[in-house]
Amino acid sequence: MVAHLHYVLIGGAVFPLLGALWYWLPKMSGRLMPEPAGRASVALLVAGFHLTFFPMHQLGLEGMPRRVFTYGRDTGWAGLNLVATGGAFVILAGLLVYVAGLAWGLRRGRLAGPDPWGADTLEWATASPPPSYNHAPLPAVTSRHPLWAPAATTVTGIRSEVREILVTTAGHAAPSHRQVLDGPAVAPLLLSAAVTATLVGVVFTPWAIVWGSPLCFAALTLWFWP
């Protein structure tokens, strides 16, 4: 039970998270994480993970329940549990190496440049860390591997003096129209206040619906009206 659970959770969620952070931190920070620390932490984590949790499969088969803090000497479980405990310290060592690698990389890592991995996806087409506008000009994607495609197409004609965005069709991502987004406005804040007042009000009296909904409607109208 414990063995299976941790194989799924650590193998399925924790390892990918650690890997993703290592992979994308250069994009966020502009600096590469140190490769030796990366390799060492992978080795320690994978080895420690199997040392810790693989013996638990056998212990479970031998009848050891989970969440017990002790067991009799005659059960014969001591050896495998000792291995598992040792493995936990190996995992700890792997995590320490990982964190130390991050700390070092963020301060002194080599400059990453836009695409240190030779990756295929769009985030690697822009500088690391990315500027606030991400891409200038807007790239048009025509393949699953846009950065490996022979030529990149771009979109022009989106105004930058208003908040204009390109909207594409949902299925084929064909350019559909240019939507002008609203600027800063007070109506959304008023609506949030009205909804909050109404919902807090109904805790105390159902009449809050009666005075609250006109408030919400007024805020919505203010928002909607051009």
Next chain:
Amino acid sequence: MTDARAATAEPRAAPAAIDAARLPHVGWGPAAAVWWAVWSLITIEGTVFVLLVTVYVYLRGIATAWPPEGIRLPGLAGSTANVLLLLASVVPTVGAHRAALRRDRRATTHYLVVATVLSLGTIALRGVELAQLHVRWDGHAYGSIVWTILGTHLSHLVASTLEDVLLCLLMRFGPLEDRHYVDVTVSALYWYFVVAAWIPLYLLVYWLPRAG
């Protein structure tokens, strides 16, 4: 890896740009964000109605008598008149929908006004329906569920009517943009849902008890 890629990658050709400057400022139907918003709303509220039907059928299944002893059957006059009015209101709504698609401000306004008047009528008739339920909301589980069903649907009638009133005012007096015609079309979509959802609820509340 950077070196390996540089060796294999083709030199980039000059990008052939897509010129968005000629694209319109509004999208219709699935191209509009509000279209998705309204369909999401319909999905959520449709689920609420399904849950209400489930509760009604469950309560009826465990009750010894439905409606309970001493409570008369809900009145058919107001409710049936309201179903007919709701169905009739679809006609001007379709009119407004189509006029909005061709951006005909005059026709859209006229149809919207008629649709708004009819939907105000459905709210008034819903008042008659509630009076003809012959039961209070706190009198019995039967009363609670029929009031909840009629009331939940009433809140949709009111919300949609208020939206129609706003759109009427906008069409008549407002600084109009193309996106407001899109609003009219998705508002019509919402009204179709409000009408369509009521048919099974009407049969449930008014005819299921009569069917025995």
